[in-house]
Amino acid sequence: MQQTQDLIFKALSDPSRRAIFERLCRDGDQTVRVLTAGSGISQPAVSKHLGILKRAGLVRDRPEGRQTHYSVALDALAPLDDWTVRMKRFWQGRFDDLDDLLRRMDQ
Amino acid sequence: MTGTLPETRTVVVERDFAHPPEKLWRALSEPHLIAEWLMGNDFRPEIGHRFNLQGDWGGAIDCEVIAVEPGRTLSYSWNHVHDDPDYDLTSVVAFTLTPTPAGTRLRMEQSGFRPGQKRAYGGARAGWPRFLDRLDQLLVRTG
Known part of the structure; x- marks a missing residue:
């Protein structure tokens, strides 16, 4: 569980990757080409980010013809969402704050 | 995120503090001290006393004192009514203080109930932006 969380946190700690991920959440299934357009980064960079998101289990890919479509893996954040x-x-x-308070109470 | 979630869940956090139980008890039972480490409140160590914990998000947690044994145990309900099932919570928090050679071991056990739910695809998707906001806050805190 911890390892899965670390992967997710790392994947989403990058603003570009988070932007891609949020866009997939918002707009649904997209190709790399569509994701690159207007992103301000190159297509290879977008592909690399998608690879990292995929390894973290956050997105899925699906080849269709010559294009690969990406979509969010809807249960991906479940490990983090656990109550x-x-x-x-x-x-x-x-x-941690309690410990700080107890130290201050000595003074 | 499909299927029915387990109905009860328990979280236990234990820590050894280098301070005597009497001092821990003060921090757990005096409102101005509780405010320093937990949340603003109108707590009184009396069984049946209803009070609120004021969250920094603007909401409040509804509480009622269940057990008070000075220097040893304190427990109160910890309820949060919310339309969003992710936030809706009925639970009980119990603190147990055990003297140790170096001070006190504090054990916090929170047993919660959250209604089981089936999440529709659309619902899960709609919930994500809000979850990402929370994640951002979490990353700031843990960063």
């Missing part, structure tokens, strides 16, 4: 994961992070953060 227990979110709450655990929340409480760990709170406990």
Whole structure:
């Protein structure tokens, strides 16, 4: 689970990749060519970003004729969306602040 | 994101603090101290007392004190009513303090209930932009 999360976080930590991913979320199935148009980056760069998103399980590809179509993998973010994961992070953060507070209470 | 989710889930976070239980108890039970590490609140350590925890997102968590044993245990309900099932939550938070040679072990156990749901394709897609906003915040916090 942790490894999957790290892959997802890494994949989405890049603004260009996040833009591509958000566009696929918004517009649905797209080809590399369509994704490149108006993106401000080259087609090989878009392909590379898509490869990273694919390895993180965030997008799927589907060849159709000479084009490859990309779409979001709808269950990809499920590992991050898990309530227990979110709450655990929340409480760990709170406990950090609690520790800070306890130190300050000594003074 | 299809299928029915498990109905109850439990999160346990435990940590050893280099401070005595009495001090931990103050941090857990005095409103101005709770505000320092958790959230703004109108807490009182009385069973049945209803209070709110004010989230930094503008919303509030509805709570009711379930158990108070000074220096040892504290538990309250932790409910958040929301139209979005991802945020809708009925749960109980229980803190347990155990003295250790070096201080105190604090255990937080949150048992939650979230209604099982089937997510339609459209619904999942509509939920993603909001999820990405949350992810952004998470990346900022963990970055």
